[in-house]
Amino acid sequence: MTADGVDTYHLVKAAGRYKEVKRTAGVSTTDLVGRMLLLTREHFRQGQFEYNVAKEHSSTMGQDSTARSPWTGCSQFLPTTQKIIQFSDGLSPKPGDKVVYVAGAYDLFHVGHLDFLEKAKQYGDYLIVGLHTDPVVNRYKGSNYPIMNLHERVLSVLACKYVNEVVIGAPYEVTKDLMEHFNVDIVVHGTTAVMHDVCGKDPFVLPKSIGKFKIIDSGNDMTTEKIVERIIRNRLEYEARNYKKERKELEVLKYINGN
Incomplete structure (x- = not known):
C-alpha cells in the first residue's frame, strides 16, 4: 500500500x-x-x-x-542446494558457445545490474557471473557493504534471465586458472572504477594482456x-x-x- x-x-x-x-x-x-x-x-x-x-x-x-x-x-x-537449483537453469555451455565472464558484488540487485548483464550477454552465448565474498566486497566498497550476504546475492543474480552460471566466492583477480577452468572467451566490466588487489595488482591484468577484456557502458547510472x-x-x-x-x-x- x-x-x-x-x-x-x-x-x-x-x-x-x-x-x-x-x-x-x-x-x-x-x-x-x-x-x-x-x-x-x-x-x-x-x-x-x-x-x-x-x-x-x-x-x-x-x-x-x-x-x-x-x-x-x-x-x-x-542457503540450501535445493534453493540454488530452483533459481539455476542447470545448463552447461554447448560446444562452440562463446563464454562471457563478469565479476562484482551485485548487491541489492537492481535495474542497473540488469541492463549491464543484458549488454554483457550480447558478447557471447553463455554468461558467468563471479560473485565476490562479503569481506572482499567490504574491502573495496567500505562502510556497511555488502547489504546482502553472499548467499542472498547468489540467488538474486541467478534469478536474472541473462545469467547462466554463478561462481560463488569468485577470486578478486581474474586468473589464468579461472579463465581456463570455465573456458572464458571474454571478460567484461562496467564503467565503474576498479580497485587494485591487496598486492597492488590490477585484477584484470591477465585478460587485458591477452586481448580478452572489454569495458561496456550499460547506459544506466543506477547504483x-x-x-x-x-x-x-x-x-x-x-x-x-x-x-x-x-x-x-x-x-x-x-x-x-x-x-
Missing part, C-alpha cells in the same frame, strides 16, 4: 498482469531496508545484536541468524549506493514503516509456529 492507502499493484492487477509467487524464506525487503538504516556492518555480526553506536565500526562479519537490528531481524536466509542514499534520506519514515512491518511479520511467524 502507498501512504494514501492505494494498492501499489492496482494498475497491474487491472491489466490482468499480476501474479503472486511464493517468497524465498528468510529474505525480505523489510530486512534489507533495516540493514541499510544501520549504517554499520552489524547486519553480518555474529551473535545476539545489541544496538550500540560505539560498535558502529565493528569489523566482525558473519551470517548468524540471531543478529538483529533495532527494527528488523537480519540474515534469516538459510547500489544511490538506493542506500535514498533510504537514508528518508530514514525516519523508513524506520517507522519498518517497525510496523516487522511487528506484522513477527505475528505471522508466531501464528505459523503455533506460538
Whole structure:
C-alpha cells in the first residue's frame, strides 16, 4: 500500500498482469531496508545484536541468524542446494558457445545490474557471473557493504534471465586458472572504477594482456549506493514503516509456529 492507502499493484492487477509467487524464506525487503538504516556492518555480526553506536565500526562479519537490528531481524536466509537449483537453469555451455565472464558484488540487485548483464550477454552465448565474498566486497566498497550476504546475492543474480552460471566466492583477480577452468572467451566490466588487489595488482591484468577484456557502458547510472542514499534520506519514515512491518511479520511467524 502507498501512504494514501492505494494498492501499489492496482494498475497491474487491472491489466490482468499480476501474479503472486511464493517468497524465498528468510529474505525480505523489510530486512534489507533495516540493514541499510544501520549504517554499520552489524547486519553480518555474529551473535545476539545489541544496538550500540560505539560498535558502529565493528569489523566482525558473519551470517548468524540471531543478529538483529533495532527494527528488523537480519540474515534469516538459510542457503540450501535445493534453493540454488530452483533459481539455476542447470545448463552447461554447448560446444562452440562463446563464454562471457563478469565479476562484482551485485548487491541489492537492481535495474542497473540488469541492463549491464543484458549488454554483457550480447558478447557471447553463455554468461558467468563471479560473485565476490562479503569481506572482499567490504574491502573495496567500505562502510556497511555488502547489504546482502553472499548467499542472498547468489540467488538474486541467478534469478536474472541473462545469467547462466554463478561462481560463488569468485577470486578478486581474474586468473589464468579461472579463465581456463570455465573456458572464458571474454571478460567484461562496467564503467565503474576498479580497485587494485591487496598486492597492488590490477585484477584484470591477465585478460587485458591477452586481448580478452572489454569495458561496456550499460547506459544506466543506477547504483547500489544511490538506493542506500535514498533510504537514508528518508530514514525516519523508513524506520517507522519498518517497525510496523516487522511487528506484522513477527505475528505471522508466531501464528505459523503455533506460538
